[in-house]
Amino acid sequence: xxxxxxxxxxxxxxxxxxxxxxxxxxxxxxxxxxxxxxxxxxxxxxxxxxxxxxxxxxxxxxxxxxxxxxxxxxxxxxxxxxxxxxxxxxxxxxxxxxxxxxxxxxxxxxxxxxxxxxxxxxxxxxxxxxxxxxxxxxxxxxxxxxxxxxxxxxxxxxxxxxxxxxxxxxxxxxxxxxxxxxxxxxxxxxxxxxxxxxxxxx
Numbered sequence: 001x002x003x004x005x006x007x008x009x010x011x012x013x014x015x016x017x018x019x020x021x022x023x024x025x026x027x028x029x030x031x032x033x034x035x036x037x038x039x040x041x042x043x044x045x046x047x048x049x050x051x052x053x054x055x056x057x058x059x060x061x062x063x064x065x066x067x068x069x070x071x072x073x074x075x076x077x078x079x080x081x082x083x084x085x086x087x088x089x090x091x092x093x094x095x096x097x098x099x100x101x102x103x104x105x106x107x108x109x110x111x112x113x114x115x116x117x118x119x120x121x122x123x124x125x126x127x128x129x130x131x132x133x134x135x136x137x138x139x140x141x142x143x144x145x146x147x148x149x150x151x152x153x154x155x156x157x158x159x160x161x162x163x164x165x166x167x168x169x170x171x172x173x174x175x176x177x178x179x180x181x182x183x184x185x186x187x188x189x190x191x192x193x194x195x196x197x198x199x200x201x202x
Contacts, residue, residue, distance in 0.1 A: 007037055008096060008141055009196050016149040022174040023146050025091045037098055039071040043078065043091060050079035055090040057097050074098050085176045092142040144192045147173045147183050156184040 014031055015023065029041045048056075056077040061070040076094045078087050147155070155172070158164045159181075164172075170180040182188055 007032075007035055010035055011096075012141065012144060012148075012192070012196065015145050018148045019150045019154065021147070021151050021172050023148065025088055025095075028092055028095060028145055032095060032098065037072075038074050040073045041076065041095070041098070042074070043076050045080045045087075046077045047081075048077070048079045050081045050086075054079050054082060054086065055094045057094045059098065083176070085170065085174055088146065088174055089139070089142055089176060089179075092145055093138045096138040096141055096145075140188075140191055140195060143175065143179055143183050143188070146175055149189070149192075152184050152189065159184055 011028070011031060015028075025043075029043075032038060033041060046056075058075040058077070060073050060075075062073055063070055074095075076091055078090050078094070082090060151173070155164070155169050159166070159169060166180040167177060169184060170177045173180075173183070175183065
């Protein structure tokens, strides 16, 4: 299995048992550092056209001392004009790009495209995952980290009992409204498990 998918599955494994929302972006960042993927990750809010680009990731190395070991650093830049919910989703999506390699990204994109074609997903979700923002490999896992498996089960049950609305789901999880119904659907769980299974993950 590719390194980035291995780290992605480790991240999902860690958060899947969480039963309380919301999941803080800094907690997700710290978990990536704990996994040894990066030494330092910083967030920056920048003035960019969110209609063209919501977020950017810059990876680099630096030395804290002249002859010390290089530190692996990432700077995540997020458009200031986004709503708080979109800032959270973009931040996590960019965090998941940290371990990407060109070969793995191409392989994952092709596999996820096939999964999307084989599943009955809402049209706006299909458009989002095929967007020019390279979301197709990471927007689904980003949502899965922000709304972990056990939390999705609880929210799905409450929604089926009509004790909460789709807007309540979005508010509780602090995700964009457009994903509220999708993230607690069986189709979403199936897609997440299929992505976890790419490259032979059991």
